[in-house]
Amino acid sequence: xxxxxxxxxxxxxxxxxxxxxxxxxxxxxxxxxxxxxxxxxxxxxxxxxxxxxxxxxxxxxxxxxxxxxxxxxxxxxxxxxxxxxxxxxxxxxxxxxxxxxxxxxxxxxxxxxxxxxxxxxxxxxxxxxxxxxxxxxxxxxxxxxxxxxxxxxxxxxxxxxxxxxxxxxxxxxxxxxxxxxxxxxxxxxxxxxxxxxxxxxxxxxxxxxxxxxxxxxxxxxxxxxxxxxxxxxxxxxxxxxxxxxxxxxxxxxxxxxxxxxxxxxxxxxxxxxxxxxxxxxxxxxxxxxxxxxxxxxxxxxxxxxxxxxxxxxxxxxxxxxxxxxxxxxxxxxxxxxxxxxxxx
Amino acid sequence: xxxxxxxxxxxxxxxxxxxxxxxxxxxxxxxxxxxxxxxxxxxxxxxxxxxxxxxxxxxxxxxxxxxxxxxxxxxxxxxxxxxxxxxxxxxxxxxxxxxxxxxxxxxxxxxxxxxxxxxxxxxxxxxxxxxxxxxxxxxxxxxxxxxxxxxxxxxxxxxxxxxxxxxxxxxxxxxxxxxxxxxxxxxxxxxxxxxxxxxxxxxxxxxxxxxxxxxxxxxxxxxxxxxxxxxxxxxxxxxxxxxxxxxxxxxxxxxxxxxxxxxxxxxxxxxxxxxxxxxxxxxxxxxxxxxxxxxxxxxxxxxxxxxxxxxxxxxxxxxxxxxxxxxxxxxxxxxxxxxxxxxx
DNA sequence: TTGAAAGCGCTAACAC
DNA sequence: GTGTTAGCGCTTTCAA
Numbered sequence: 001x002x003x004x005x006x007x008x009x010x011x012x013x014x015x016x017x018x019x020x021x022x023x024x025x026x027x028x029x030x031x032x033x034x035x036x037x038x039x040x041x042x043x044x045x046x047x048x049x050x051x052x053x054x055x056x057x058x059x060x061x062x063x064x065x066x067x068x069x070x071x072x073x074x075x076x077x078x079x080x081x082x083x084x085x086x087x088x089x090x091x092x093x094x095x096x097x098x099x100x101x102x103x104x105x106x107x108x109x110x111x112x113x114x115x116x117x118x119x120x121x122x123x124x125x126x127x128x129x130x131x132x133x134x135x136x137x138x139x140x141x142x143x144x145x146x147x148x149x150x151x152x153x154x155x156x157x158x159x160x161x162x163x164x165x166x167x168x169x170x171x172x173x174x175x176x177x178x179x180x181x182x183x184x185x186x187x188x189x190x191x192x193x194x195x196x197x198x199x200x201x202x203x204x205x206x207x208x209x210x211x212x213x214x215x216x217x218x219x220x221x222x223x224x225x226x227x228x229x230x231x232x233x234x235x236x237x238x239x240x241x242x243x244x245x246x247x248x249x250x251x252x253x254x255x256x257x258x259x260x261x262x263x264x265x266x267x268x269x270x271x272x273x274x275x276x277x278x279x280x281x282x283x284x285x286x287x288x289x290x291x292x293x294x295x296x297x298x299x300x301x302x303x304x305x306x307x308x309x310x311x312x313x314x315x316x317x318x319x320x321x322x323x324x325x326x327x328x329x330x331x332x333x334x335x336x337x338x339x340x341x342x343x344x
Numbered sequence: 345x346x347x348x349x350x351x352x353x354x355x356x357x358x359x360x361x362x363x364x365x366x367x368x369x370x371x372x373x374x375x376x377x378x379x380x381x382x383x384x385x386x387x388x389x390x391x392x393x394x395x396x397x398x399x400x401x402x403x404x405x406x407x408x409x410x411x412x413x414x415x416x417x418x419x420x421x422x423x424x425x426x427x428x429x430x431x432x433x434x435x436x437x438x439x440x441x442x443x444x445x446x447x448x449x450x451x452x453x454x455x456x457x458x459x460x461x462x463x464x465x466x467x468x469x470x471x472x473x474x475x476x477x478x479x480x481x482x483x484x485x486x487x488x489x490x491x492x493x494x495x496x497x498x499x500x501x502x503x504x505x506x507x508x509x510x511x512x513x514x515x516x517x518x519x520x521x522x523x524x525x526x527x528x529x530x531x532x533x534x535x536x537x538x539x540x541x542x543x544x545x546x547x548x549x550x551x552x553x554x555x556x557x558x559x560x561x562x563x564x565x566x567x568x569x570x571x572x573x574x575x576x577x578x579x580x581x582x583x584x585x586x587x588x589x590x591x592x593x594x595x596x597x598x599x600x601x602x603x604x605x606x607x608x609x610x611x612x613x614x615x616x617x618x619x620x621x622x623x624x625x626x627x628x629x630x631x632x633x634x635x636x637x638x639x640x641x642x643x644x645x646x647x648x649x650x651x652x653x654x655x656x657x658x659x660x661x662x663x664x665x666x667x668x669x670x671x672x673x674x675x676x677x678x679x680x681x682x683x684x685x686x687x688x
Numbered sequence: 689t690t691g692a693a694a695g696c697g698c699t700a701a702c703a704c
Numbered sequence: 705g706t707g708t709t710a711g712c713g714c715t716t717t718c719a720a
Contacts, residue, residue, distance in 0.1 A: 006494075008697055019707045024699055034705065049490050054462040055408065056697035058399040059712040075428045075632070084419045087445050096459065099443055101431050115440065118398040146393055150350075233635070262636050269638050288419070292577070292606050292636050294613050352713055363691045368715055378689065400713035403696045 007048050016041045027052055058120065065095050067315055068116035070109065072128025074101045076231070077258060077287035079128060082156060085308030086125065093316060095122070104129045106140070113147050120151075123315035127156035134200040136160050152318035156311055158200055159327050165318065167311050170329040171204040174300045177334045178282050179212035182252045186343030187280065191224025191250040193239035193264055195231055202256060205284070209254070224250045228260065236263025243279075244271040251343050252280040258287045261297050265339070276341040286335045295338030302330045351392050360384045371396055402464065411439050411659055412460035414453065416472025418445045420575070421602060421631035423472060426500060429652030430469065437660060439466070448473045450484070457491050464495075467659035471500035478544040480504050496662035500655055502544055503671050509662065511655050514673040515545050518644045519552035521678045522626050526596045527560045530687030531624065535568025535594040537583035537608055539575055546600060549628070553598070568594045572604065580607025587623075588615040595687050596624040602631045605641050609683070620685040630679045639682030646674045 009023040016023070018037050025031045026041050033041075044050070058064045067090050071079045083099060090097045098121060100112035109129055116124050124147075130140040141160060147153055148163050159166030182190055192209055196202040213220050226242055228235035236259065243249065255261030261283035265275050275281045275295055283290060286301035307330050318324055353367040360367070362381050369375045370385050377385075388394070402408045411434050415423045427443060434441045442465060444456035453473055460468050468491075474484040485504060491497055492507050503510030526534055536553055540546040557564050570586055572579035580603065587593065599605030605627035609619050619625045619639055627634060630645030651674045662668055 006697090010697080020697090021699080021708080022706060025706085028699075030699085032705065037706090049494075051458060051461040051494075053403075053464060053697050055399045055402040055464060056712085057699075059397075059403060059697080059714090060699045062712085064399065074431060075424070080419070080424060084445070087418060087443060091445070096442060096444070098440060099431060100440070101428070101435070114395060117395045120397060120399060150393075266636070266638050289633065289636055292610070292633055294610050294638065350713090354713080364713090365691060365693095365715080366689085369690090372715075374715080376689065381690090397713050400696090401715075403698090403713080404715045406696085 006053070007050050009050075009052065012041060012044050012048070012050055016044055062120075063122055063319075064120050066098050066116075066119060066121040067095050067312065068098045068100065068112070068119070068121040068124035070100045070102060070112045070116070070124060070126045070129070072102055072104045072132075074099065077289050078285050081285075081287045081304045082127060082308060082311075085304040086312055089305070089308045089312040093312060095312070095316065102129050106130060106137075109140070110143060113143060117147065117150060122319040123152040123154065125154050125156060125311055125315055131155055131160065132157050132199045132201060134198060134203045152315060154311055154315045154318065156307075162326065163324070165314050165325050165327065167307065167314060167328045167330065169201070169302045169307070170332055171201050172208045173329075174284055174332040175205050175208035175212055177300055177332060178254055178284070179209070179216065181334055181336075182280065182282065182340070183216045183218070185280075185340065187252040188218055188343075189221070189224070189248075189250040190218065190252045190254065191221070191226065192254040192256070193226040193228060193236065193260060194254075194256040195228045195235055195260065196256065197227070205256070221250070224253070231257055231259055233259050233263030233266070236260040236265070237267040240264045240267030240271060240273075243268065243273065249273070249279055252282065252340070255281060255283040255297075258283050258285045258290050258297065258299060261299070262289055262293055265293055265295075265297065275339050280340040280343075282340055290335075290337065297339045298337045299335055300332045301335040302332055306330065350397070351394050353394075353396065356385060356388050356392070356394055360388055406464075407466055407663075408464050409439050410442055410460075410463060410465040411656065412442045412444070412456070412463070412465040412468035414444045414446060414456045414460070414468060414470045414473070416446055416448045416476075418443065421633050422629050425629075425631045425648045426471060426652060426655075429648040430656055433649070433652045433656040437656060439656070439660065446473050450474060450481075453484070454487060457487060461491065461494060466663040467496040467498065469498050469500055469655055469659055475499055475504065476501050476543040476545060478542060478547045496659060498655055498659045498662065500651075506670065507668070509658050509669050509671065511651065511658060511672045511674065513545070513646045513651070514676055515548040516552045517673075518628055518676040519549050519556055521644055521676060522598055522628070523553070523556035523560065525678055525680075526624065526626065526684070527562070529624075529684065531596040532562055532687075533565070533568070533592075533594040534562065534596045534598065535565070535570065536598040536600070537570040537572060537580065537604060538598075538600040539572045539579055539604065540600065541571070549600070565594070568597075575601055575603055577603050577607030577610070580604040580609070581611040584608045584611030584615060584617075587612065587617065593617070593623055596626065596684070599625060599627040599641075602627050602629045602634050602641065602643060605643070606633055606637055609637055609639075609641065619683050624684040624687075626684055634679075634681065641683045642681045643679055644676045645679040646676055650674065 009020045013020040013023045102108040155166040157168045226239045228239045283299035286299035290297040290299045353364045357364040357367045446452040474481050499510040501512045570583045572583045627643040630643035634641040634643045
């Protein structure tokens with residue numbers, strides 16, 4: 001398979017009777033070359049299907065056109081939506097993505113960062129994991145800082161450091177949208193199934209939930225504030241089980257993310273509680289899974305293409321020495337489907 | 345951010361009072377170095393957080409520890425499950441994955457392959473797109489052949505070329521499992537909503553469907569063989585709309601993949617046709633979305649971790665000059681959930 | 689055990 | 705326009 005040595009610009013140059021530099025010029029288009037020679041060289045490139053060695057190029061260029069992406073859980077629909085959009089955005093801009101899955105494990109986070117540093121990525125994007133902690137981990141902060149000193153880092157979330165830009169979903173406006181919609185549709189008994197109090201996203205949502213409810217003159221019933229163990233479907237089920245014992249149900253529930261909401265709704269049905277007839281459900285993230293259930297789940301959407309585009313452009317700008325924004329917020333909007341109804 | 349020049353082994357060597365070669369030896373562990381010097385160097389590496397330039401390394405090593413993966417549609421749950429598992433498998437083996445999304449577009453397939461060739465990946469894995477055509481595209485075949493001559497290629501599917509190993513789901517056994525299960529549970533009226541006749545996976549399933557039905561002594565009703573335009577949810581809906589007009593319904597339907605099945609089931613419900621009470625539904629691929637619906641959809645599963653592991657190991661073996669298997673089949677099994685019932 | 693030096697494949701500065 | 709040459713940052717002989 002590999003028995004024949006890799007062909008180089010020297011081989012091409014020799015056979016074309018020109019210098020390697022000329023071949024290089026043709027390859028990069030960095031200078032004019034006489035048409036006749038150019039054609040001769042291009043002919044040979046085609047003949048041998050010659051592909052210039054990107055590693056050798058990167059060695060002089062100092063730009064690799066790699067963007068590293070460190071993600072907490074690639075199998076989670078939220079991260080999946082985000083990095084899929086990032087791959088596409090990067091590809092449009094001539095970059096490719098090196099994707100790492102840390103499973104929120106600190107060892108793997110460090111390994112990923114080390115790997116990306118060694119590979120001299122032009123920038124890296126970090127999404128999920130310790131970065132999202134409300135109370136920053138000092139070890140992680142050190143890692144982040146020493147990394148950012150060498151390579152531009154962009155956070156998909158809240159930036160924990162002045163030197164690092166963050167591009168984050170606007171959790172407060174998200175909550176505003178959700179509560180406002182429910183209130184407008186007559187809901188006064190609203191609950192929230194949530195998890196991840198240690199993460200700032202949840203914390204912001206919880207605080208804003210309280211504020212929004214107060215502003216609407218609504219009472220928050222402790223019982224309807226359901227904390228579950230994780231961000232997965234199973235946790236949603238657990239939340240639903242808790243609901244089935246209640247004397248009085250809220251008329252609407254918020255779900256911290258789509259997986260939880262899906263699990264919640266599914267189990268609710270098993271308890272004979274119908275969405276939206278008995279209870280309305282509103283979720284956050286609006287990933288593709290919300291349209292798979294019956295009823296389809298209304299959810300607060302972050303335009304993932306725009307989100308990713310901002311992320312990738314910020315990363316590239318920074319790597320080109322561009323100005324550093326500190327924090328960008330992605331404006332959410334409500335994607336209404338079938339899981340909410342009007343209360344009369 | 346980048347104002348200070350990247351530190352190299354020369355800097356380390358100078359400051360430690362040793363030669364660059366010695367630093368290299370310590371980095372790679374390729375030869376013994378006196379403990380005292382070793383410690384001095386390691387101290388400096390830590391001090392400067394020195395990370396050796398992987399590009400420079402790759403230039404001599406000839407091994408990059410990159411595996412390229414060319415995927416038809418990263419946002420599709422099937423490919424998503426597969427490449428997620430590949431990322432994990434590769435990472436366990438010390439490799440990282442360069443992921444490309446072609447959207448089944450031939451231009452992008454070529455670009456991806458070119459990119460991976462330029463980056464001297466140790467091997468590449470191709471999944472979906474023209475590779476899956478029943479009637480091979482000669483252009484693509486040429487691309488594949490000239491690629492495989494330079495870099496090991498593994499196909500996640502059926503190998504179209506002797507020199508290329510394929511690791512594929514066993515579609516025939518999958519169909520056997522599905523039909524056998526349904527027949528055992530009393531079904532005699534079985535339909536199939538499918539798409540992608542131009543792909544060998546569908547073709548194999550269709551042929552086997554006929555064979556299995558014949559073997560069970562069952563008649564295939566043309567009306568229940570529903571061809572839809574694509575592999576997405578919308579196509580599933582279209583299939584369901586067709587069902588709603590039928591005088592007689594089958595007692596069980598097969599769905600070509602999970603997205604189609606989910607869309608099919610969802611629209612069926614809207615037509616007042618209940619799964620599994622009115623009709624049983626069995627799908628192929630068993631991705632995570634089958635457990636999100638109510639009822640959860642029974643589906644033929646390919647152990648994605650094993651699938652990916654085989655794929656990645658085959659790729660690595662090949663890149664190390666190991667023996668080339670030609671075609672491996674992944675054994676399916678049936679993951680029963682809630683969408684099938686027994687007919688009495 | 690260690691250092692000097694060549695080389696990996698390319699680009700870019702400099703001359704012509 | 706085009707060739708020569710000197711790197712880019714490592715690894716790996718080859719000597720010592």
